Amino acid sequence: MHPQIVSDEPGTCPICGMNLEMVETGGADEAVVVGVSGGMQQALGVRTQAVERGTLWRYVKTLGTVKYNEDAISHVHTRVSGWVERLAVNSVGERVKRGQLLYEIYSPELVNAQDDYLQALDYLKQDPARGQELRRKARLRLELLGIADSVIRQLERSGESLYRVPFYAEQDGTVSMLALREGMYVQPGETQIELVDLSTVWVIADVFENEQSWLEVGRYADVTAASQGLFELEGKIDYIYPELDPVTRAMQVRVKLDNQAESPQQKLRPGALVDVELFGGPRRDLLIVPTEALILTGRENRVVVQQTDDSFVSVPVRLGMISQGRAEILEGLSEGDRVVVSGQFLLDSEASIQGSLRRLSQQGGGESQAGHDHSAH
Template structure:
C-alpha cells in the first residue's frame, strides 16, 4: 500500500514539471520595449571631469564679458532705383526718329546725344521766327521814315501812332516766335543767328539729362513720336533704394535716421551702410506693415533692381548685455545652452537666451552673468558626457 502512494506522488510530480517550466519560460521571456527617443531637453546635472579628461578633450574657458549691444531688426528688402535719379527721356519736339545712338545698359554722360529726330515742327518754328524778324526789320525802316516825315510836318500824328502800334505788335510776335524756339531746344544765341531759310535746322538731338545707365530703350529708327513719348530711361546707379516692410510692433524702435546695414547672398561678406530716410505714413491693411526706405551707396553697380537683400536696422539706443564667443553656445533641441565652469573639473549647463551676433561674439540676454567662465573649446565633449549621465 505504501508503494502505491509513492508511485502516485511521482506521477503527479512528473505531470506538474512541464507546466512549471512553461510558466518560467513565459515569465523569463524578454519584453519588447518601444523605441526610445533621445531626450533633447537640456538637463541641469553637474558634469565632473578628471584633469586627464579635460586635457585630452582640449577644454578651454573664457570669462563672459559685459558690453553694449543694440537691438536690431532683420527684414527682407528689395532693391529699387532711386526715383529721384531715374529719368524718362522725351523729345522736346514731335517728329520721326531717324537715328538711335544709345543701347540698353550703356553708360552715358550728361548731355550725350542719345537719338536724332526729324521734326517738321522745329523747321516751322524757325521759319516763323525768320519771317517775324524780317517783317519787324522792314517795319522798323517804315517807322523811322514816318517819324522823320512827322518831324517836318509831312505825315500826320495819326499815321505815326498807327505805325508805332504795328511795330509794338510785331515785337510781340517776334518775341513769341523766339520763345517758342527756346522751348524747342534752340538756344538764344543760335536763334538770333537765324536769318534765311538756309539756316533752318530740321533735326533735333535728344540728349541725356543726367549721367547714368540706359535702363530702358523704347526708341527705334522710323518711330513717330510726340512730346509725351518716352524714348529712354536713364538711371544714376551710384545710389539705390532698399525698400522693406516694417511691422506695427516695431514702429516705436525705428525712425527716420536709424542706421541700417545691407547684406546680400550674392556678395558674401559685403556690408553696405546707410540710414532710413522715409517711412510710409500709411499702414497696409492686408499686412499691417508700412513701407520703409533707405538710400544706400552702390559702388560698382553691384546691387541690381529687384534683388533681395537682408536689412539689419539698429535700435535708437544701446543696452548692456553679456557677450560670449559664438563657439560657446550649443544647441540642444530648440534651446541654447552654455557650459559654465563652476569649479576645477566641474561644469554646469546653463540655458541661455541669445541676441545679436557681433563679429565672433554673440549677445546673451539671460542665463549667464559677467565673469562666468564659459567653455569655448571642447564643449562637444562635455555635451557628450552630459548626455551619458542617467
C-alpha cells in the same frame, strides 16, 4: 561614447575598454552635476570663458541688391509727331554727357513753329510794341515743344527753319533703355530713351522682423562687393520701406552710396548682389557670453557652467540681444561664472542622460543609482 553602459562600481567599458567616469546626481529638485577629470577634459577639448559685462553694438549682416537711383533717372520724350532722321545714340549702356546730341527729328509741326517764330521776328521790326508780344509767344511755343535754346539762337542767326531739329541730353547718364531707330515714326507720350545717372546708386537690403526695432533713417551701413574687390563702402540708410514682404516677412531698407570711381571696374553695377552690414547704437553694461557657449534647442536655451575644476552643470538661460558673435544674458548667469565654449554639447548630453536615469530610478524604486559612464574618445 556608450552611455548605455552604466555601473555602480569603477571599471572599464566592455565595448571599447575605456575607464568609466564617475557621475554624481542629486535629488529631484537639484541640477545634474557632471564630473569630468582633467585628463578627460583635455581629451574632449573642453575650454571655458568667464561671463563678463560689456557693450554690444546693434548690428545686422544681410544681403542686398544694387539698383538704379530712381531719383537720377530721366526720360526723353518727343512732344511732337515725326520721323527720326538721325540717331546719335546706338545702344543700351552707352554713356552720354549733358548737351550731347541724341537724335534729329523731322516734324511738320516743328517746322511750322519755327516759321511762326521767324515771322514774329520780322513783324517786330515793323511794329515793336505788338511784335514784342508775338515774339515772346512764338519763342515760348518753341521752348514748350522741347527745342533747345542753342537751336533757337541758331534760328535767329540764320533766319531759316531747320527741317531736321536736333535734341540733346539734359543730364549726364548711361542709356538704360533705347526704343529708337533711324527712320522710326515717333509720337508724344512714348519714351524714346531712358538715362540714369550712376554717380550714386541704391542698395536694397532685406532685414528680418526680429532685427527691425532699432533700424532708422540715418544709421550707418557698409556695403561689400567682393567679386569686384570693393570692401566696406560707407553709406547710410536713407529710406525704410513701409511694407513687409508677405512671403519672407522681411522689411526692406535702402542705402544710398556714392559711385563716382574713375575706373568702371570700381563702380557698383545695378543688379549685383552685395553684402550689407547695418549698424545701430550701443547697449552698455550687459552681461555677455560668446555665442559659441549657447546650446539652442528650440524649447529653451542653455549653457554649461563649470562649478569646480572637475564638475559641470547645464543651466537654462534667457537671452537678449545677439550681435557679432556675442549674446546678452538676461537670466541664469552671474558675472564671473565660467561657461564652456568648446565641448559643451557632450557635457550637456551627459547631463540630460543622467537626469533621465535619475527620473527612471525614482519612478522605479525611489532609490537613486549612482551612474557612471565614459564621455570621451
